């Protein structure tokens with residue numbers, strides 16, 4: 001396909017409630033949407049970069065800038081490009097995986113809408129619905145946490161993930177276990193601990209958790225391997241895994257036994273599938289992480305989560321977990337599952353009226 005132009009659209013999406021993690025509290029998402037226009041079709045994608053470089057080095061203004069100055073010109077200069085060609089064309093540009101992921105995904109969406117194939121079918125999905133977990137932020141008190149978890153379980157979520165940090169870890173996990181019995185339960189530290197905390201973290205072994213996610217720094221596979229020897233709870237990596245090469249290194253070092261795959265973090269859905277395939281070949285479970293996506297990113301994530309190696313419920317929650325109103329028809333839980341979009345491409349379209357209301361800026365980059 002020839003790209004005739006790319007639209008960079010920023011939208012303001014207030015969260016239904018503050019979402020606190022070990023690295024900060026989100027009240028609203030400043031989202032960068034990408035629309036790629038070709039003669040055959042147009043494609044949509046969501047860049048998962050946050051407003052500030054707190055989860056990873058990328059941030060939304062930086063992603064828009066690197067797209068505007070370097071990535072989009074590299075793509076619109078090509079006479080023909082498809083999703084596989086995007087990675088090749090952008091390879092000389094170092095890093096910026098979330099920005100690359102958004103452009104690749106928008107091209108893939110356009111390509112698949114033109115051919116009439118769904119993301120799920122293209123990626124190799126084996127299911128038509130996926131079981132859904134939910135991520136629960138750090139709260140001000142145990143009663144507030146228990147109320148929140150109670151509500152999510154009542155909505156049908158099949159797995160609870162608790163954000164933890166030093167000072168908010170063993171007690172909330174114990175309280176949830178005591179109140180809700182053997183619900184599927186895991187924790188996410190977002191790199192808030194060091195190896196000196198390993199004896200303390202071993203206290204989590206008493207609670208039968210599915211995993212502890214990203215306990216240590218994102219750039220330290222060796223220390224994660226040492227921690228994994230000291231815990232019974234399986235170690236899962238998120239921020240540490242930005243590519244299939246990282247996943248291979250983590251597996252060979254025994255730094256983790258589970259991987260959270262976020263397509264935006266790893267540079268797109270093609271690399272996400274490579275990581276899935278590598279992990280499946282090595283008996284490592286994967287699940288689909290989330291970055292508080294709108295329905296645009298959520299649709300593609302649900303398709304990915306339907307691949308056979310995604311054997312653990314992901315952070316693929318209903319739209320209402322984060323947004324009072326989504327920019328697409330809302331994803332709604334059905335018996336603890338989300339249905340995989342079956343239409344061409346990502347299978348959903350933004351509602352133009354809603355999009356207009358939440359748009360804070362639109363920029364057209366002509367090919």
Ligand SMILES: O=C(O)CCC(=O)N[C@@H](C(=O)O)c1ccccc1
Nearest residue numbers: 055135190289290291292293315317
């Ligand atoms: O359900 C979701 O989309 C969010 C899941 C979640 O907890 N995301 C976390 C994470 O570290 O995985 C996150 C929160 C805020 C910003 C970035 C990442």
